[in-house]
Amino acid sequence: MFPALENAIALISTLPGIGNRSATRIAFQLLRSDERSVQELAEALVDLRRRMRFCSECGGLCEADVCEICEDTNRDRSAVCVVEDPGDVFAIERTREFRGVYHVLLGALSPLDGIGPEDLRLGELSRRLVSGHLGQTPIVELFIATNPTLEGDATASYIMDRIVPEGVRVTRISHGIPTGAAIEYADQSTLARSIRARTEMHGSAGRRGFDG
Numbered sequence: 176m177f178p179a180l181e182n183a184i185a186l187i188s189t190l191p192g193i194g195n196r197s198a199t200r201i202a203f204q205l206l207r208s209d210e211r212s213v214q215e216l217a218e219a220l221v222d223l224r225r226r227m228r229f230c231s232e233c234g235g236l237c238e239a240d241v242c243e244i245c246e247d248t249n250r251d252r253s254a255v256c257v258v259e260d261p262g263d264v265f266a267i268e269r270t271r272e273f274r275g276v277y278h279v280l281l282g283a284l285s286p287l288d289g290i291g292p293e294d295l296r297l298g299e300l301s302r303r304l305v306s307g308h309l310g311q312t313p314i315v316e317l318f319i320a321t322n323p324t325l326e327g328d329a330t331a332s333y334i335m336d337r338i339v340p341e342g343v344r345v346t347r348i349s350h351g352i353p354t355g356a357a358i359e360y361a362d363q364s365t366l367a368r369s370i371r372a373r374t375e376m377h378g379s380a381g382r383r384g385f386d387g
């Protein structure tokens with residue numbers, strides 16, 4: 176009946192976590208706004224897509240092909256910190272407790288939301304673990320800093336049991352961060368403590384621990 180409205184609702188509802196009802200509410204809110212602010216929003220979205228990208232190496236955010244952390248020759252490439260989202264990289268960087276490089280999964284395993292291993296950057300992680308960074312430094316420690324949630328813990332176990340080759344030490348962020356909390360929003364000193372107190376992970380079945 177109103178193609179412009181229906182089209183907008185259909186497109187907005189493709190965004191994560193936004194169903195038809197929320198999409199309809201957003202569309203009506205936009206209809207009530209003045210045209211210039213809607214134009215600004217539309218341009219910001221296009222600008223975002225044009226200017227930002229994910230680092231081809233770690234999957235973090237950058238405006239070039241490779242991010243500043245991956246390009247920094249002072250970083251320890253033998254230690255790789257695995258996180259769910261690019262925002263986690265910024266949170267961990269603020270603590271200055273980790274001098275290695277990162278690997279951003281862009282999510283966590285969540286069967287209920289239909290997010291399986293193939294939806295995360297696990298293939299890339301596997302390749303990095305086998306070849307080392309650009310075929311140079313072998314990875315000695317994989318520090319898994321996925322969130323201390325059901326999904327984050329399941330993802331950590333999956334990586335430990337299915338991705339990590341023998342001989343790589345696997346550590347997990349300590350439970351200083353309350354269970355269910357997000358690393359990105361943890362306060363800086365708590366996060367710093369959790370990084371310093373990271374503990375060694377051992378596989379649940381089949382795979383023996385590093386020292387086993």
Ligand SMILES: [Zn+2]
Pocket residue numbers: 230231232233234235241242243244245246
């Ligand atoms: Zn990077």
